[in-house]
Amino acid sequence: MKSVILIIIFLITDLIAQTNNVLVFDNIKPIYYSLEDIKPILKNVSNLSAYLCWGWPFGARLMRYNSASEEWEKSIHDYGYCGTVSDKDVAREISSNSSQEINVEVDLTFEKEDHHIYFMSDDMLKKQVNGKYKLVIEYALEPWIVSNSPKEIFSLESVAFKIKIKKKK
Numbered sequence: 001m002k003s004v005i006l007i008i009i010f011l012i013t014d015l016i017a018q019t020n021n022v023l024v025f026d027n028i029k030p031i032y033y034s035l036e037d038i039k040p041i042l043k044n045v046s047n048l049s050a051y052l053c054w055g056w057p058f059g060a061r062l063m064r065y066n067s068a069s070e071e072w073e074k075s076i077h078d079y080g081y082c083g084t085v086s087d088k089d090v091a092r093e094i095s096s097n098s099s100q101e102i103n104v105e106v107d108l109t110f111e112k113e114d115h116h117i118y119f120m121s122d123d124m125l126k127k128q129v130n131g132k133y134k135l136v137i138e139y140a141l142e143p144w145i146v147s148n149s150p151k152e153i154f155s156l157e158s159v160a161f162k163i164k165i166k167k168k169k
Helices: 002-020
Strands: 023-026 041-044 050-052 059-066 071-074 092-094 099-101 110-113 116-120 126-128 131-140 154-157 161-163
Touching: 023 131, 023 154
Parallel strands: none
Antiparallel strands: 023 041, 041 099, 050 092, 050 131, 059 071, 059 131, 110 116, 116 126, 131 154, 131 161
């Protein structure tokens, strides 16, 4: 009986360890001088399939570090789902031991005005684009489609990097 309990505990511990290391960001540089140069790769380093949200398929969002509050802040456009996604009932799977190039939702994070680019924070303030950022993306271990919300959703954050864009004249 004790051996059966130990085996069950081992299997549960192994499953928890696997879910903590399913996806990782790759191709993240320490500094970017152009928003177009941010081209992350999402790697599935496990033997499990991972599924991205149907509402933001293959798109990572940006969080900006607020040095005044010492907290990471989301963009004002970081909430909700994209209503123009086609094939909402098709799972966006990243199969085990595979990689997927993903987009960065730049248009949902920054606003351009008079040759300047601003980060639009969730408190509706325009903040300078230059600063420290992280990518974030959510995933599940079961198909995530419009008609099926997964029981558990995981959030993956990249390492921090800097964006330094020169002002255009």
